[in-house]
Amino acid sequence: MMRKEERLIERLRRYSASDFYPFHMPGHKRNPAIGSEYRNPFEIDITEIQGFDNLHHPEGILKDSMEWAASVYGADRTYYLVNGSSCGILAAICGTTGCGGTILMARNCHKAAYNGVFLNHLQARYVYPQVIENLGIQGGILPEDVDKILRENGDIEAVLIVSPTYDGIVSDVAGIAEAAHRYGKPLIVDEAHGAHFPFGRDFPVSALELGADVVIQSVHKTLPCFTQTALLHIKGDLVSVKEIERYLRVFQSSSPSYVFMAGIENCIYHMDREGREEMGKFYRSLSNLRSELKGMEHLKLVDDRWIGKYGVYDLDPSKIVISVGKTDLTGADLDRILREQYHLELEMCCADHVVAITSLGDRTEGLKRLVGALLTIDRELKDREENADLESSLEWSGRVTSRPEVEMTIFDGIRAEKEAVAIENSVGRIAGEFVYIYPPGIPIVAPGEMLLPSLVHTIWEYQEMGLSVQGLEDPSGRTIQVIKRL
Numbered sequence: 352m353m354r355k356e357e358r359l360i361e362r363l364r365r366y367s368a369s370d371f372y373p374f375h376m377p378g379h380k381r382n383p384a385i386g387s388e389y390r391n392p393f394e395i396d397i398t399e400i401q402g403f404d405n406l407h408h409p410e411g412i413l414k415d416s417m418e419w420a421a422s423v424y425g426a427d428r429t430y431y432l433v434n435g436s437s438c439g440i441l442a443a444i445c446g447t448t449g450c451g452g453t454i455l456m457a458r459n460c461h462k463a464a465y466n467g468v469f470l471n472h473l474q475a476r477y478v479y480p481q482v483i484e485n486l487g488i489q490g491g492i493l494p495e496d497v498d499k500i501l502r503e504n505g506d507i508e509a510v511l512i513v514s515p516t517y518d519g520i521v522s523d524v525a526g527i528a529e530a531a532h533r534y535g536k537p538l539i540v541d542e543a544h545g546a547h548f549p550f551g552r553d554f555p556v557s558a559l560e561l562g563a564d565v566v567i568q569s570v571h572k573t574l575p576c577f578t579q580t581a582l583l584h585i586k587g588d589l590v591s592v593k594e595i596e597r598y599l600r601v602f603q604s605s606s607p608s609y610v611f612m613a614g615i616e617n618c619i620y621h622m623d624r625e626g627r628e629e630m631g632k633f634y635r636s637l638s639n640l641r642s643e644l645k646g647m648e649h650l651k652l653v654d655d656r657w658i659g660k661y662g663v664y665d666l667d668p669s670k671i672v673i674s675v676g677k678t679d680l681t682g683a684d685l686d687r688i689l690r691e692q693y694h695l696e697l698e699m700c701c702a703d704h705v706v707a708i709t710s711l712g713d714r715t716e717g718l719k720r721l722v723g724a725l726l727t728i729d730r731e732l733k734d735r736e737e738n739a740d741l742e743s744s745l746e747w748s749g750r751v752t753s754r755p756e757v758e759m760t761i762f763d764g765i766r767a768e769k770e771a772v773a774i775e776n777s778v779g780r781i782a783g784e785f786v787y788i789y790p791p792g793i794p795i796v797a798p799g800e801m802l803l804p805s806l807v808h809t810i811w812e813y814q815e816m817g818l819s820v821q822g823l824e825d826p827s828g829r830t831i832q833v834i835k836r837l
Contacts, residue, residue, distance in 0.1 A: 371690075372717045374671070375698035378547075379575040380712035386575065388617065392610045406431065406607040407600050416616050423623050424549055426559060426566075426584035428592060430599060433611040436543040437463035438602035439567035439583040440511075443539045445471045446595035447509040447565070455500055456511040457492050461541060462785065462792040464511060465761060469798075472762045476504055478512075479754065480520075481661035486674045487703035488518050488653060491662030494526030501534045513541040514558060517699060517791040518653065518706060519670030520663055521545075521555045528562030537564035537589040543581070545667065547573040547710070550622045551630035555665040564589045573669060573710050574626075576618040580611050626711070633711040636718060637668045640709075643722050644671075649678050649732040650685070650725060653704070671707040673725065678732050683817045685728070693724040699790040702816060756801035764799025764834065771830040774810055777802045780833035785822035786810055794822075802833070 355361060367381060379385045389395075399405045404413035413431070421429035432439050444467030448454050453474040456464055468475050478497055481490035492512050501507055510531045514522040524540060531538040540558035542548070546568035548557040559566045566584045570576040583599070585592060622630075644652045653672035657663045675685055686700035699706040707721060758781050759767070769783035780802050787794045795813075796806050813820050814828055824832050 369694070371694045371696055372720055373696055374707035374709065374717070374721060375696055376569075376573070376708055377571040377576065377578045378573045378708075378710035378712050379577075380710060380714070380717070382575075382712045382714060385712055386614075389610070389614070395610060395613060397609050398606065403609065406433075406603065406612065407605065413612065416612075420582070420616070420619050421584070423619055424557075424559060424582075424584055426586050428585040430583045430596075431607075431612050431615050432567075432581035432583055432599075432603065433579060433607045434581075434603050435571075435579045436541065436567045436569040436581040437461075437466075438599070439581055440464055440539075440541055441467045441470065441602045442583065442595050442598035443565045443567060444468065444473075444509070444511065445598045445601075447537055447539065447590050448473055449508065452508045453504070453506045454509050454511060455497065455504070455507045455536075457513055459489050459516060459793050460511060460513050461543070462787060462789075462794060464513075464541065465785065465794060465797055469761045469765060472760065474506075474760055475757075476500055476507060477754070480516075480522075481663075483653075483657055483661045483663070485676070486651070486653065487701075488672065488674070489516060489520065490657070490660070491520055491522035491664055492527060493662045494523050494530045497527050498530040498533070501530065501536060505534075507534075507536060509537050509539060511539040511541065513543075515542070515545045515555065515667045515670070517544060517670075518672050518704075519544070519667035521665035521667060522662060523664040524556075524558045524563060525561040526664075528558075528564075532562065532589070535589070537587075538562065539565040540567070542566050543569040544572055544670070546570045546582070547622075547630065547669065548667075550626050551634060553631070553634040554669070555667060559584050559586055565595070570615055570618050573708065574618050574622060575710070575712050577611055577614045580615050580618075582615070629711045633709075633713075634668065636713075636715070637709065640671070640718050640722055641668065644673075644725060647725065647729040649676065650674070650729045651676050669709045671709060671721070672704055673707070674704045676703075680732070681816050687817075688728060689724055693720065695721055695724055700818065701788065702813065702818070755796065755806070756803065757799060758801055759799040759834075761798050764797070768835045769832040770835050771825060772833055773829060774807060774831050777831050777833055778804050778807050783832035783834050784824060786820065786831065787822050788813060788818050789821045790819075802831070 404411040417429050440463045451472045455476045458477040458479050483490045528538045540563040542558050548554050564587050569581045571578045571580045651674040682700040682705050686705050689695040697705050698708040782796045785794050786796050
């Protein structure tokens with residue numbers, strides 16, 4: 352029998368009462384000053400009763416609410432998503448491509464995009480982000496790369512990119528939209544991490560204002576809203592509204608949470624009013640934080656010096672990205688130190704860097720703790736001699752974006768007969784499953800792709816570093832599913 356102290360709710364209560372500070376989503380940051388309307392969610396948790404409309408066939412209050420939200424964002428249509436941005440990405444992909452068709456997508460898309468490719472039996476053409484030298488961080492997508500691929504592949508039906516990335520890197524969305532529209536193709540932008548953009552003048556411009564046809568945003572990631580809440584916007588006439596709505600009915604729950612939908616509406620209402628002023632104050636706090644962190648000598652803050660290089664069109668200042676550079680720390684080491692010694696929980700760690708998500712839900716005390724911790728850690732690194740023989744983890748990040756040899760579609764790779772082989776013996780075999788670090792959920796290798804030596808080495812190294820390598824069927828992480836040889 353489960354003991355009371357072992358229950359999830361009890362662990363959540365204990366954690367909430369601790370001094371661990373969240374530099375991760377959701378954007379409300381468990382701030383007690385936010386969300387006073389939802390102290391007891393059971394009071395407002397209902398189903399589709401008379402007078403409260405139906406999300407899958409809105410005719411009343413939900414229809415009015417989503418039309419109002421569209422007017423706030425400048426969209427032609429806006430849809431509330433209670434299954435997160437993932438369901439919006441799935442609906443956008445399936446609603447803009449035919450079964451068995453072709454999509455052009457950025458290789459650094461979230462795993463939900465790859466699931467959409469699988470579900471619609473698509474052939475994926477990839478456009479690759481640049482890699483920022485000396486940091487091992489992915490840069491932006493170049494419009495000219497999109498243009499070239501579209502010019503050479505007339506069968507492509509839609510273009511999908513992610514901007515901003517997990518690291519806050521913003522691509523030239525306007526240029527990419529222009530390239531896509533030149534060939535009559537709609538542009539889908541996964542803007543899950545940029546839901547705050549429309550409300551802050553000091554932040555990058557939202558893709559919706561730059562020519563994108565479908566934009567998906569996670570209001571829970573960077574705004575004060577519940578986990579799992581998101582938005583899908585449509586603008587222009589290059590996509591079929593009916594098709595996207597049809598797939599939203601497929602991928603959304605048939606029992607959508609009214610707590611979530613009310614939370615989305617309340618979040619937008621707040622952001623369109625007091626939130627705009629709060630974003631100004633938030634930006635000033637970020638500017639102070641970034642100014643202090645520029646004093647670090649060994650750890651490096653990713654800042655606006657990279658704008659205009661490596662496809663970086665703009666940078667989201669709310670993402671605090673710290674590169675471990677040539678220190679003897681890995682991203683996993685820095686993440687662990689911040690958690691264990693300073694009780695600061697970050698959003699993500701990679702081989703070469705960590706990511707802290709900040710939002711207007713952050714408190715001054717939390718931001719000061721982050722700055723103090725990083726400056727202290729940096730000072731302790733001063734006397735450490737650089738080991739010239741230490742292999743730089745920056746090489747590994749580049750390998751994640753290496754161009755795979757695609758042998759078959761993701762659908763065929765998943766459906767094919769498979770066998771398990773030791774990861775170290777998998778070079779030259781065709782992957783039968785995804786392998787990715789989560790977060791951010793970008794595949795190192797996808798089903799149907801050749802396991803190149805660099806990719807196999809990357810998987811092994813990431814496991815050795817203690818990063819969260821997921822997707823492998825084998826819980827021990829020692830074997831990988833590959834396509835059986837005939």
